[in-house]
Amino acid sequence: MAKKINLTSGSILAGNPITFTIQPEQYKNPSFHRVIVEVTYDKDGSYETIQLNVPITKEGNDVEIDVSSALRVPLEDYEYTPQAATYPMVKWYIRAYDEYMDSNGEVHTNVGEQYYPQKPDASTGGATNLRCIIGAFSDIERLTSGVSKDVTSLSRKPKSSPEMAVIGDEYAYTPAYAKAQSLATSSSLVAPASRIETITKEGLQTIGEHSVYAIPQSEATHRMNFRFINSFGVLESINVPRSYSEKISIQSEEYTVAKIETFNSFSRSAINKRNNRESWLFVTDPLDKSWLRWYLHEFLMSEHVWIDVNCNWIPCTLTSEEEITMMDRTNTNMYSVSFTAKLDIYGSPIL
Known part of the structure; x- marks a missing residue:
């Protein structure tokens, strides 16, 4: 079974990596062994799950996974407008477990499980779930911070002059x-x-x-x-x-019209304009x-x-x-x- 999950880096901004280290169970000579990570998020009052997996290349080693791509799925559907609005936020937790094939060819799945931050309690409506918003720190902000960074301001406008x-x-x-x-x-x-x-x-x-x-x-x-x-x-x-x-660009396409002509009445060319x-x-x-x-x-x-x-x-x-x-x-x-x-x-x- 997955023994332990640790949050190793990230912030409330889902545009940057959010990584976990997972300590899997150790098995003897499995044909294959991987850790399944289920990212479950609240979307409009109902839970949806995105499944990720990490192969175990050497028994006894911890594995690391970035779950931010799964968290961006519900956030990136949002349609922005120029009017005042409340912006999307995703509430989520992860569940991890082992999946492997033993030396007899038998596949074992859902072997043990670990939750982060904890297994949700239906009676609390997911009150323990972690939360993220869309957005990202710049590369220099990430390089000059530790493994995580807090968010206070939601603007990068300078304060050097009005x-x-x-x-x-x-x-x-x-x-x-x-x-x-x-x-x-x-x-x-x-x-x-x-x-x-x-x-x-x-x-x-x-x-x-x-x-x-x-x-x-x-x-x-x-x-x-x-x-x-x-x-x-x-x-x-x-x-x-x-x-x-102020400028304008117009795309024009000329073409020939095939139609019956008379001796003194005909039109052979036309034009299509757009954009x-x-x-x-x-x-x-x-x-x-x-x-x-x-x-x-x-x-x-x-x-x-x-x-x-x-x-x-x-x-x-x-x-x-x-x-x-x-x-x-x-x-x-x-x-x-x-x-x-x-x-x-x-x-x-x-x-």
Whole structure:
């Protein structure tokens, strides 16, 4: 039987590895031997199970397994919107046991079992289950931490200088946890929920954990708002100078029409046009080094982005040059980032 299960690394973010070390039973000359790990999670009030297995290559050795891929299955089905929402959270536990074939050719399965964190009690509704949210730490955060890392803030916006906004903007953010959240004690974890707060006063102010400087509403014609899902899997917004250039690409396909002609009436060619999507070009405000890296590694890397066009949140995709010069120490100009927002609709975004 599986003798023992230890949580060896991970956090409440299912986008990074969550690993367990399992001590299996030791058998004499089995034809095969493996540990079966069942990851059971709560999905809309009912339990579903994903089965993983690890082969035993040498009897007496512990095995290690990463269960994060199984936990991402129920989380990645979530459909994001640009509106305030409560984001998905998965409640789960694992069950491990041995499966092997002895020297007589008999297969033994479900041999013993171990649970982590413990076998759920139906009367408590899974109150002991571990909990995870979608999102991930960056590579440098993982390299500079121990085997686990707590989560408090759900934003990577720098605190080196305030971000710009306009009076009347609806500022989107997701509040930080009141205290650090660890995987080992995550049975009481609450799903993150984003908020929308209208900016009503001018000047420097704090919204959640963010420092924001609001300029007069008369400047709104020169600014535009984006909302996006950050690397923690929650909603944020950012205000940038209005697009300096707007382009459109139209795909055309000419073809010949085969039809009966008369002596003085005929038409031989036709054309099919499609994919009339607009692309808007932007340059950020002057940035310090922290905000420069935030735009490049956080905002431009987002896969779910919306732009406010006449009070309509239109989905778009952000692109930039394949290779960006982040810094040029021979140039004394302030840092800035250029990018393109390709609208994910056909036709004009202006009604």
